[in-house]
Amino acid sequence: MEISVTVNGRSYQHNVPPRLLLVHYLREYLNLTGAHVGCDTSQCGACVVHVNGQSVKSCTLLAVQANGSEVTTIEGLAKGDTYTPMQQGFWEKHGLQCGFCTPGMIMSASALLQRNANPSETEIRHALEGNLCRCTGYENIVRAVQYAAGQINGSGSNGHAMHEQAKPETPETPAELEHPQRDEGAPEHPETVEEWQSENAGVSDDAPAGEGRS
Ligand code: FES
Ligand code: FES
Numbered sequence: 001m002e003i004s005v006t007v008n009g010r011s012y013q014h015n016v017p018p019r020l021l022l023v024h025y026l027r028e029y030l031n032l033t034g035a036h037v038g039c040d041t042s043q044c045g046a047c048v049v050h051v052n053g054q055s056v057k058s059c060t061l062l063a064v065q066a067n068g069s070e071v072t073t074i075e076g077l078a079k080g081d082t083y084t085p086m087q088q089g090f091w092e093k094h095g096l097q098c099g100f101c102t103p104g105m106i107m108s109a110s111a112l113l114q115r116n117a118n119p120s121e122t123e124i125r126h127a128l129e130g131n132l133c134r135c136t137g138y139e140n141i142v143r144a145v146q147y148a149a150g151q152i153n154g155s156g157s158n159g160h161a162m163h164e165q166a167k168p169e170t171p172e173t174p175a176e177l178e179h180p181q182r183d184e185g186a187p188e189h190p191e192t193v194e195e196w197q198s199e200n201a202g203v204s205d206d207a208p209a210g211e212g213r214s
Pocket of ligand 1: 040041043044046047048059
């Protein structure tokens, strides 16, 4: 069947088999191999591209269904040597390990920021539910999306990320839980009656503060 599509701003016409999947059309006819095939169950999201501005798993669409559409793949995001904020975020926050899931992650996350420029962490995780990372680097992927949102909003960090950074540190070990570290410079306080008695032994009522200790 004859199809005509615009991919990354270029027009293409091809005669394709009616059962050809879009992902195979992109990879085999156009040599755009950024969209990966990571499963045969439409679960992994490694094949995500944009079709008319919507993120789509290109393994779930026939090439003929994209006839007349505008398709953007990972190869079409950067303008020359200039990465998008999302691509830069994955670089800055080390949002990838083997990189197999990365094109799909970036395409899904980019679509998220187009409809919600300041997503919460929960919204980011929800939006990426259809993208699996077999290296399990989800924390840094979320940080990368937050970085991109911050860049787009001009703050260098989105409000939700700043809120999270301001959260108090939580103890990580049982020892820290029992003896939480005090802030540096915070005054020491006696922790037992004996310590208190020893610190206050011999302090006279009219002695200047800090004097009169044995
Ligand atoms: S290859 Fe499309 S979802 Fe896995
Ligand atoms: S970075 Fe390896 S699968 Fe995600």
